[in-house]
Amino acid sequence: MCPAQLDFSCVLTTTPTPTPQHNYPLAISMSLPTTPPKAVHLDPGQAQSPLSRKRTRLTSAEVQFVPYAPLPPLLFDSSPPVQAVATTATPVNTKSTTSLLDRAQRSKDLLHAEAHQKRKEYAVREQEDKGTKASYGRHVSAYQLWWDTVYQPCVVTADPTREVLPSFPITAAKVMMYLDYEATRPKRKQGSKTMIIEGSFVGRSHLKQVISALEHHRLNHQSDYPNDFDAQRPLRWDERIKKFEDAISHNEPMRVEKSQALKAAGTIADTYTREQLIQCSIWCLKNFSGPRQTFVGVRDRAMLLVSSSIAFRGDSSRDLLWSDLFFVDVPMNDIHLGAEVKALVILADNTKTNQDGRVDEHGAFRHRFVELCPVGALAMLFFSIFHVLNTPVPNFKPDFEDPGYGEYGRREWYEHYVFSTSSISKAMSYDNHRDQVNLLHAKNNVHISKVTHGGRTSSARIARENGASSDGTKALGGWSESGSFRRCYDRTLPVDALLGAAMFNGRKPETYFVPRACLDPPCELSDALFPWVEAEIDVLDERRNADRLSQDIALWHFLQLLIWFRIVLLQDAAVLYSSHPDCSLFEYPPFNTLAFRVYAAAAGAQIKRAEEEAALVLKNLPGHLVESLRGVVTNFSLEQERERAENRAYQDRMERQLEEFACTTSQARSRQRRTRHVDVNDFVHPPPSMTSTQPSFQPLAATSAVPLVGQPDASRSPLETEVDMSSSLPFAPPLFSMSPPPLPLSTPLIANPVLPILPTPSPTPSLSTTAWFELGKKYPEARLRAHKWDWISSSETWLPHYEFQTVTKITHIWDEYSDGLNGHLPVRELNITWGARWKRNLGRTKTEASWRSKVVNLVEKLAAKHRWNVQLALRFIRERYEHQFTPRGFCDF
Numbered sequence: 001m002c003p004a005q006l007d008f009s010c011v012l013t014t015t016p017t018p019t020p021q022h023n024y025p026l027a028i029s030m031s032l033p034t035t036p037p038k039a040v041h042l043d044p045g046q047a048q049s050p051l052s053r054k055r056t057r058l059t060s061a062e063v064q065f066v067p068y069a070p071l072p073p074l075l076f077d078s079s080p081p082v083q084a085v086a087t088t089a090t091p092v093n094t095k096s097t098t099s100l101l102d103r104a105q106r107s108k109d110l111l112h113a114e115a116h117q118k119r120k121e122y123a124v125r126e127q128e129d130k131g132t133k134a135s136y137g138r139h140v141s142a143y144q145l146w147w148d149t150v151y152q153p154c155v156v157t158a159d160p161t162r163e164v165l166p167s168f169p170i171t172a173a174k175v176m177m178y179l180d181y182e183a184t185r186p187k188r189k190q191g192s193k194t195m196i197i198e199g200s201f202v203g204r205s206h207l208k209q210v211i212s213a214l215e216h217h218r219l220n221h222q223s224d225y226p227n228d229f230d231a232q233r234p235l236r237w238d239e240r241i242k243k244f245e246d247a248i249s250h251n252e253p254m255r256v257e258k259s260q261a262l263k264a265a266g267t268i269a270d271t272y273t274r275e276q277l278i279q280c281s282i283w284c285l286k287n288f289s290g291p292r293q294t295f296v297g298v299r300d301r302a303m304l305l306v307s308s309s310i311a312f313r314g315d316s317s318r319d320l321l322w323s324d325l326f327f328v329d330v331p332m333n334d335i336h337l338g339a340e341v342k343a344l345v346i347l348a349d350n351t352k353t354n355q356d357g358r359v360d361e362h363g364a365f366r367h368r369f370v371e372l373c374p375v376g377a378l379a380m381l382f383f384s385i386f387h388v389l390n391t392p393v394p395n396f397k398p399d400f401e402d403p404g405y406g407e408y409g410r411r412e413w414y415e416h417y418v419f420s421t422s423s424i425s426k427a428m429s430y431d432n433h434r435d436q437v438n439l440l441h442a443k444n445n446v447h448i449s450k451v452t453h454g455g456r457t458s459s460a461r462i463a464r465e466n467g468a469s470s471d472g473t474k475a476l477g478g479w480s481e482s483g484s485f486r487r488c489y490d491r492t493l494p495v496d497a498l499l500g501a502a503m504f505n506g507r508k509p510e511t512y513f514v515p516r517a518c519l520d521p522p523c524e525l526s527d528a529l530f531p532w533v534e535a536e537i538d539v540l541d542e543r544r545n546a547d548r549l550s551q552d553i554a555l556w557h558f559l560q561l562l563i564w565f566r567i568v569l570l571q572d573a574a575v576l577y578s579s580h581p582d583c584s585l586f587e588y589p590p591f592n593t594l595a596f597r598v599y600a601a602a603a604g605a606q607i608k609r610a611e612e613e614a615a616l617v618l619k620n621l622p623g624h625l626v627e628s629l630r631g632v633v634t635n636f637s638l639e640q641e642r643e644r645a646e647n648r649a650y651q652d653r654m655e656r657q658l659e660e661f662a663c664t665t666s667q668a669r670s671r672q673r674r675t676r677h678v679d680v681n682d683f684v685h686p687p688p689s690m691t692s693t694q695p696s697f698q699p700l701a702a703t704s705a706v707p708l709v710g711q712p713d714a715s716r717s718p719l720e721t722e723v724d725m726s727s728s729l730p731f732a733p734p735l736f737s738m739s740p741p742p743l744p745l746s747t748p749l750i751a752n753p754v755l756p757i758l759p760t761p762s763p764t765p766s767l768s769t770t771a772w773f774e775l776g777k778k779y780p781e782a783r784l785r786a787h788k789w790d791w792i793s794s795s796e797t798w799l800p801h802y803e804f805q806t807v808t809k810i811t812h813i814w815d816e817y818s819d820g821l822n823g824h825l826p827v828r829e830l831n832i833t834w835g836a837r838w839k840r841n842l843g844r845t846k847t848e849a850s851w852r853s854k855v856v857n858l859v860e861k862l863a864a865k866h867r868w869n870v871q872l873a874l875r876f877i878r879e880r881y882e883h884q885f886t887p888r889g890f891c892d893f
Contacts, residue, residue, distance in 0.1 A: 116223035123220050139213035143167065143178050151177060169231035170218040172238035175211065179244055182210055204252045208245065211235060270448050272308060272458040274503070278371045280304060280444045285576075285583040287443070291388050294584045298384040300436050302377040303419050306346075307455025308462075309374040309501050310362040311477025314452025316348055318428045320418040323411075324348070325378070326557035327564055328363075330493060334509035341365060341512065342564065343493060344375045348478065360478050363493040366514050366568070368503040376572035379565035380585060381418070386530060388588055391424060393532050396540070396555055408549055459501055467507040468500030476501060518610040519603050521570035528590040529566045533559050570596075574603035646793075657766050767796045778833075779825060786823040800838055802830060804848045810882050810890045811874045813855040818870075827852075851891045 127133035147167040156164055167174070187200040215235045225231040235241050272280075281301055288297035303317050324347040329340040348360045367373035385391050394416060398409035417427040430452070437451050448454055456477060463473045472494035500506035537559050543550035573591060576583060577600040590596050768791050775784060775798060787800040805821040807813055812821070820826040827849075830838050839845045855877075862873035881890055 112223070119223075120220050123216075135209065136213035136216055139210050140217045143170075143175075143210075143214060146178060146181060147174065151181070169221065169225040169228055170214050170235075171228075171230040172233065172235050172241055173230070175214050175235055176238075176240045176244065178214075179207060179210065179241075183207060183244075183248065204248045207248050211241065211245070270450070270457070271461055272446070272448065272454060274369075274372070274462075276444065276446050277304070277308060277458070278369065280440050280446065281371045281377075282580055282583075283440070283444055285580065285585060289584055291390075294588075295384040295389050296436075298377075298380050298388075298585065299419055300440060302374070302381040303433070304437075304440070304455060305367075305372055305374040305377040306364070308372075308458045309364045309367070309455075310346060311456045311459035311463075311473075311501075312346075312348075312362070313456055314430070314433055317452075318417075318419060318430070318433055320346065320348075321414065322416045322418060322558055323414045323554040325418070325561055326554075327561050328493075330363075330495060330498075332495070332509055332512065335512065343498060344378070344561075345493070361493065362476065362478065363498050365498045365502045365504075365512070366517065368514070370516060370572050370575045372503075373572060375565075376568050378418070379569035379572070382562065382565060383529065383569055384585070385424065388585075393536070394424075396536060396552070397543070398550055398552070400549075411552065411555075413555070462503065463497045463500035463506065466500035466503055467505050468494070468497040469506070472497035472506070473500070515607045515610045516571045516575050516603070519571045519574060519599075519606055521567060521574075522595055522599055524595055525570055525590050525593075525599065526566045529569060530562045533562050570599070571603075574600040575607070578604050653766065657769075768798070771796065771798055779829070782823060783820065783825050787825065797834075799834060799840075800825065800830065802827075802838060803845070804852065807887050809878075810855060810885065810887050811878050813852045813887055814859050814870075814874060817852070817856050851888065854891050855887070 124133075127136070144167045152164050156162055165174075182202060185202065186196040187202055188196050218231065218235065222232050236245075281304070284297040284301035284304075288294050306312060306320075307314070307317050326345050326347075327342050328345055330343045332339045332341045335341075343363045343365055346362045346364075348362060364374045366375050370376060386393075394413040396411075396413050398411050399405075400409035402410040404410070416424045419428050420426055421428055421432065434451050437454070440446070441448070441451075450457055460473055460477060463476060464470070468476070475494040476497035495509060496506035499509060499512055502512075504512050537556070540552060540555060540559070544552075573586070573596075577586060577591070577596075586592060771791075787802060789801070790799045791797075792799050802824060804827075805816055805824070807816065807821075815821060817827045820829075839849060859870060859873045859877070862868055862876065863870045881893075885893060
């Protein structure tokens with residue numbers, strides 16, 4: 001008997017039952033405590049759908065499937081297929097088969113449980129060093145307390161027929177009820193769990209965080225409830241949660257207006273002012289005594305100034321390591337050719353905005369005001385570590401014996417934090433950081449809503465106010481940017497943002513000048529600071545020469561940074577001592593020595609003299625710019641000379657062509673004088689023979705005043721006469737501006753060509769005329785005249801100008817590529833005829849072409865699919881994406 005003709009059935013029971021021998025024996029068990037047993041009989045001629053199989057699993061206590069026909073091999077079953085036999089065949093040991101299946105299923109269940117447990121451990125480990133762990137746990141606990149002690153007792157009391165539901169597992173229905181309560185309850189006072197603020201409501205950010213916290217808990221524990229479908233569904237997939245989030249976003253302005261929180265907390269004023277930063281900076285230097293407290297004051301000052309100069313988050317500052325610091329020389333040719341300015345650079349590879357190990361580089365210049373300089377503040381911090389706390393010199397030697405590290409061994413100093421607590425190997429906690437900032441605000445009468453993030457807001461505002469661009473400011477603080485250019489390829493510092501954050505004019509780099517940098521400290525003072533650095537550099541060189549794996553690039557940069565810190569520290573300390581001699585830092589050597597006091601006393605006169613010289617140079621601006629503009633002027637002179645030579649050659653060619661044209665026209669008139677009357681319209685409208693050879697062109701309209709050839713207006717210059725003559729002819733290349741985009745110096749360019757396309761070709765037509773004839777045969781005249789053109793003598797071709805048109809819909813990009821927009825040639829034709837030359841190596845045009853090519857490539861790929869075409873592809877994009885994406889947004893997507 002054929003296996004397909006066997007009469008099998010699917011029996012659903014609450015207890016295991018013997019099953020006949022069949023293909024791929026399978027027993028799937030699910031435990032639902034309150035589901036009564038049901039029996040489902042399948043038609044042998046009808047296959048069971050996935051939905052029906054899912055329904056039987058969810059409506060049975062224990063399911064045993066007996067297929068009626070051979071099934072494909074199971075994905076997880078490596079055993080060979082078993083041939084189906086009739087029920088009258090030799091019986092098999094069903095008990096043994098069931099036992100093997102039970103063991104296999106149990107092994108798989110245990111494997112899944114172990115894998116979910118590992119995932120939970122990774123999730124906990126991911127939040128160990130973040131404030132998210134505490135805040136998420138607080139929201140989950142508040143939800144559980146409200147559900148078990150408030151909501152469910154009230155529900156059961158109001159309706160005794162309802163059963164008490166547990167708070168877990170978390171589902172969208174339960175979360176919706178809790179969110180309704182949270183959205184209407186008053187805010188609690190900061191630091192209190194019971195005291196509330198009357199007339200207030202929690203905001204949108206709080207409610208969104210509640211959803212995120214409950215979703216995080218649901219995701220981590222969904223494996224504990226495999227039979228609960230609602231526990232497996234993400235909260236934000238549910239329409240109720242979506243509608244709630246939309247509603248709170250819509251109502252947020254009304255809530256803010258009612259609570260008047262926006263104006264009370266401040267908008268643009270909700271950040272540090274320059275005076276407040278200076279006051280806090282000096283307070284940290286004056287109001288601490290004793291080695292330990294002096295270090296704490298210097299540390300808090302450095303954290304404040306670093307975060308307010310490079311837009312650092314609080315957690316980014318606390319995670320900063322010694323090995324993340326170095327300096328670079330930034331070219332500043334605006335000051336003078338070859339000028340370089342040292343910039344402090346900080347690496348950040350584990351921040352809130354960078355969780356994938358990407359290396360971000362943040363920088364800072366020396367500040368205009370010594371009280372706010374982050375470079376000097378860090379120099380003072382390392383001075384307090386080694387000269388106030390007398391911390392021993394760290395062990396910079398790698399340990400290759402530690403089995404927990406790779407081939408480069410363990411570098412103990414890589415674990416030292418810049419802003420440490422009792423030990424340089426222990427970072428500040430968030431609570432400690434917050435308490436120190438709150439103390440700083442309270443003692444200096446600073447009233448802003450931000451605490452550890454206050455410097456990030458201040459840095460962005462100061463940079464923008466001092467001329468930094470928006471892109472530069474985003475790069476300064478590591479704000480997210482679309483695309484991979486900034487994070488993968490652009491490794492330069494945003495100079496305009498660094499200048500703006502240092503309170504210099506970001507749009508005029510030539511104004512950057514730090515007078516105190518002109519101070520030359522005595523050698524005896526600089527040698528007293530970090531005296532062990534040179535010896536460590538020599539030891540590092542010896543280790544590197546002896547073993548390649550002992551090299552340490554980060555250490556070399558750090559030691560060089562300390563050498564620079566010597567000069568910066570002495571220069572800043574000399575200026576600070578003249579105005580604030582009572583700072584606690586000046587109680588420690590070498591600042592308490594006579595040599596430093598003499599150096600500081602002379603610093604004021606030297607700075608004043610340097611400022612006067614700088615002002616004099618700026619006053620004589622031409623002299624100041626001579627050196628920086630010398631190269632520009634030289635290149636400009638060479639360019640002018642080249643253009644003059646080309647113009648002379650062009651005029652010579654024009655004269656020869658006009659002579660040839662006059663001769664040809666004179667001969668034609670002689671012949672026409674013998675046959676018929678000469679009509680001026682013959683020069684305006686081409687003869688039928690001409691139009692038949694160029695069917696794509698339409699003749700120009702006749703003008704009322706057309707000068708006859710050979711009769712120029714005596715009142716006009718020769719160049720104007722040439723223009724008038726060309727304008728009277730049927731086809732002339734369009735004129736363009738005298739300042740076309742620059743071309744490479746190796747590409748000769750003829751400026752403002754006036755070369756007519758003749759109604760009948762002359763015996764010896766010019767190359768430009770012939771080239772224009774060829775274009776006229778290929779493209780319509782109206783489209784050609786929509787462009788500006790350059791005659792490239794080196795390649796003897798006309799080169800069009802084109803700028804990408806503004807588009808409002810995604811499909812318009814394809815229209816521009818295939819058909820052209822606003823009467824211009826299609827981009828496809830530009831690429832076919834001129835290749836990439838029409839882009840003229842302009843970065844803006846090349847970038848825009850790259851973005852738009854994504855849409856073009858997508859349409860072409862879709863159109864190449866089976867039973868697809870271009871129109872269907874455009875319809876798909878129009879209906880699927882145009883309502884939710886702008887053209888540029890879709891390119892990013």
